[in-house]
Amino acid sequence: MSTAETRETRARRTPGLVPVSETLRTTGRPVASDAAGTAAGPAGDAADAAPSADGAPLAGGAPLAGAAPIADGAPTADGAGAVDGATTAHAAGAAGVGEVSGAPARRFGSFWRLLGSELGLTFRRPRNLVMLAVLASVPVILGVALRLVTDDMDAEGRGGGMGGLVASVAGNSLMLAFASLSFLVVLLMPVAVSVVAGDAIAGEAGGGTLRYLLAAPAGRTRLLTVKYLNAVVFSFATAAVVAGSALVTGLALFPVGPVTLLSGTTVSVADGLLRVLISVGYVGAGMAALAAVALALSTFTEVPIGAIAGTVVLVIVAQVLRAVPQLEPISPYLLPTWLTRFDGALRAPVDFGAMRDGLLAFGAYILLFGSVAWARFTGKDITS
Numbered sequence: 321m322s323t324a325e326t327r328e329t330r331a332r333r334t335p336g337l338v339p340v341s342e343t344l345r346t347t348g349r350p351v352a353s354d355a356a357g358t359a360a361g362p363a364g365d366a367a368d369a370a371p372s373a374d375g376a377p378l379a380g381g382a383p384l385a386g387a388a389p390i391a392d393g394a395p396t397a398d399g400a401g402a403v404d405g406a407t408t409a410h411a412a413g414a415a416g417v418g419e420v421s422g423a424p425a426r427r428f429g430s431f432w433r434l435l436g437s438e439l440g441l442t443f444r445r446p447r448n449l450v451m452l453a454v455l456a457s458v459p460v461i462l463g464v465a466l467r468l469v470t471d472d473m474d475a476e477g478r479g480g481g482m483g484g485l486v487a488s489v490a491g492n493s494l495m496l497a498f499a500s501l502s503f504l505v506v507l508l509m510p511v512a513v514s515v516v517a518g519d520a521i522a523g524e525a526g527g528g529t530l531r532y533l534l535a536a537p538a539g540r541t542r543l544l545t546v547k548y549l550n551a552v553v554f555s556f557a558t559a560a561v562v563a564g565s566a567l568v569t570g571l572a573l574f575p576v577g578p579v580t581l582l583s584g585t586t587v588s589v590a591d592g593l594l595r596v597l598i599s600v601g602y603v604g605a606g607m608a609a610l611a612a613v614a615l616a617l618s619t620f621t622e623v624p625i626g627a628i629a630g631t632v633v634l635v636i637v638a639q640v641l642r643a644v645p646q647l648e649p650i651s652p653y654l655l656p657t658w659l660t661r662f663d664g665a666l667r668a669p670v671d672f673g674a675m676r677d678g679l680l681a682f683g684a685y686i687l688l689f690g691s692v693a694w695a696r697f698t699g700k701d702i703t704s
Contacts, residue, residue, distance in 0.1 A: 493570030517614035518627030555607030
């Protein structure tokens with residue numbers, strides 16, 4: 321029997337094989353001579369019968385573009401199955417490399433999708449919207465009250481004896497933004513931020529959804545980062561809402577003109593707006609530091625009100641400690657001490673030194689309590 325007939329007989333005995341002679345005839349290539357096939361033996365048959373893994377020329381010297389691989393990958397008598405198994409393994413390896421290389425991109429995209437979902441839930445929740453509305457209403461109430469006081473003083477002829485705050489706001493509408501931030505940054509804004517940050521982990525645990533979030537899998541570090549960034553965005557949103565409401569109210573009730581700063585220097589309206597923007601950024605950073613404190617407390621309890629109340633109590637206690645003259649040495653270590661240092665924007669030139677120290681204090685609080693939150697949350701047993 322000739323070598324070509326032997327090949328066809330072996331192919332017919334092995335299910336799924338296409339005879340090499342038929343393949344070569346289909347592609348228009350000549351069949352190797354019997355002498356070459358006899359010399360090659362089983363190894364030559366395997367090399368001729370199986371396509372290469374990367375499309376390189378085979379033993380016969382020509383690539384088999386139309387060759388069909390073994391259907392079931394089972395090894396045959398001439399070793400074709402081993403070559404085809406290598407082809408399959410190479411293809412699987414290539415797919416694995418593509419999957420691994422695309423994994424960081426998928427994780428990065430899933431992180432931002434998770435953050436977007438968290439922000440959507442936060443800013444659609446009626447409780448949070450009510451808190452923002454309350455914060456926005458306070459500058460309106462304060463502006464109307466100052467307008468009425470100004471009118472009464474002018475009617476009685478005592479306009480020249482107005483207090484510093486009333487005189488500043490009555491003289492320029494932009495000053496209402498600084499007055500509102502000074503009034504709200506002490507207590508009401510910390511309460512709003514504490515509600516969102518304190519509910520971040522404790523609320524999920526109390527509602528029984530924390531286990532499902534971690535089984536998604538979201539990952540504890542990534543979930544904690546998303547929760548904190550959500551609280552940071554809400555912190556800056558509170559400062560922006562207060563300043564925006566104060567600017568609109570001031571423009572409606574008081575004159576617009578050059579702004580007289582605390583140092584007595586007069587600046588333009590554009591410069592005044594820039595200083596308002598600097599103040600908003602500073603206050604937002606302070607609220608972000610407070611959010612780190614609330615988030616750390618949130619990891620220690622499954623009752624959201626406990627973390628919220630604990631944060632508010634800490635703020636109140638710090639305010640009381642600041643009011644005691646004998647405790648002045650510890651004042652620089654208390655967070656409320658730095659919350660009102662945005663008044664450096666009302667000086668000429670801007671007191672960046674005091675504001676820089678405040679930002680460093682905020683960063684220290686974020687690092688300290690963020691580390692506490694991470695250490696607690698990553699080692700915590702989730703039982704609810």
